[in-house]
Amino acid sequence: MTASTTPTATAPAAGPTPVGVRVVGWLAAAGTLPYLAIKLDWLTGGTLGVREPGVLADPTIVVANWVTFALDLVVVALALALTHRVGDRLPPWLVLLPTWVGTGFLVPMVVAVLPGTLALLATGGLGGTWFEPWLQPVVYGGFAWQGVFLSAALAAHAGRRWSHLVAAAHPLPEVLPLLRVLTAGGVTMAAASAALHLVVGLSAGSAVALGVEATSAALALAGACGVVALVRGRPAARWAAVAAAWTGSAAMFSWGLYTVVVRMAADGFSTHGAAAAGTAQVTGLLGGFALAVAGMLALAREG
Template sequence: MNFTTANSTTTAPATPGGVRALGWLAAAGTLPYLTLKIGWLAGGTAGVRDPGFLADPAIVAANAVTFAMDLVVIGLALALTHRWGDRLPVWLVLLPVWVGTGFLVPMVVSIMPAITVETLSGGLHSTAFEPWLQPLVYGGFAWQGVFLCAAFAAHSVRRWSRVVTASTPPAAGLVPFLRVVTAGGCVMAAASALLHLVAGLASGSAVALGVESVSGALAVAGAAGVVALVRARPTGRWAAVAAAWAGSAAMFAWGLYTVTVRMTTTALSGGSDPAAGAAQVTGLLGGFALAFAGMIALVGAGESRRG
């Protein structure tokens, strides 16, 4: 079965209006962030207490990059919910959506709820930003996360349902390599989950503990999902794919973000305790390994599924 053409789209009708609406709703969630970025790049200082912060060349570059990334989200949202998106190469869809949903899923399930609790309790303080900025930005991210994930789910069911539900074991020659990669990914995921928990306990904050616990749970879910796929169990395939996808993506995306930020010398690269940093590094490694293993388990079952 060819992965790119599992479901033919040459004569397929247009996607239902409800599915297309998911794409437009996801795109709408980028508007608050894009508006801020345009203002900042044009020299504005809305929401920022220290204008010098935005003048830092590294921050200017980061604002330009993240502005472009939100434009990519709009393109992905529309591609996932329109038939022309079915003709795009698999890697051009899966890779950015994997990283994007990995960043956005924690926004939905832990970070935005934490921001809401801190805002309502009066515990949200920042010397760099106005109080309204973080709820607005993170609220937009959470909105994107909900509708982009829903759009991707609809796209996946339509385009790759037969690939996901097939439970043929991988080709015999791939099995030893697959076991090694899966084991390595699971070890890194377990280490990341434990370190997240340690970081949350060390923070002394119930809200921070909640956020770190969710990150740890996503790491465990990612490992469990990949193990289920590797074992080629015929039942619960969609649940295993969802767990593997969300867990590995969250580990990788936030690990990559944290490592990138820590490499800069801006105000965003403020200190972090060793457990939190190690949790992200192990998550970066484990997320990549688990994603690789999960993909092999799904599409590595011999010559007939070479695509």
């Protein structure tokens, strides 16, 4: 017997998934429609919601629009795979990795980014040179919709496919040395990221910015606490620990990766909040990855 470091798939039950679960998948897919429609308009020469049409002709923007259009199509595929029996037959990594990244990006949209954007819109603080004020709420609203229903689809999929892993009480002894190192590093990075997010929020001079940054800090700490609970092998509230570890690590990694790529390509963190904001994202990126691997090892079973 060898130690498996990834969840193993159980045999899918006969028959289709319940209607309610399939509806959740279709609702998650429907949340991509506003974004896909806007991107398709831009990619075919339209200027919907754009005040400066010349921006869309930039080769970098064109490539970015194609990439993000394709990524939203991936969300559609994930939503349907999570809620239909065909998804139960896919390799675990093919389901878990993109869903982890996706929910990490989308859940903060639900709890912080969209509410903050709506608050700015209501107070007249949502401005911009390139885009119409309505564009961000529409796009972020679609993302938040996706986040709610994709998370629900994931919960249903994980419950029927991997509940035996979550029910296990203790990590395998042979992975404990590596598990402790990864957990310590991930927790340290998460704590640093959380502190830096709070520094950025407090220095921004905006209640909305503080709320968004405080949410990022809370998610980082939740991810750390969830992984620590899994490593300690406490049987109580295992699903809560998995949810915290998953969401917190994913949010750190996804937003860290996105922000690092975008900012390094644009200005190398040379704008407002440069040092603290950049370091918060880099530590989040590293901490999120370490905590995700630690969580995976904590759930590994003999098989």
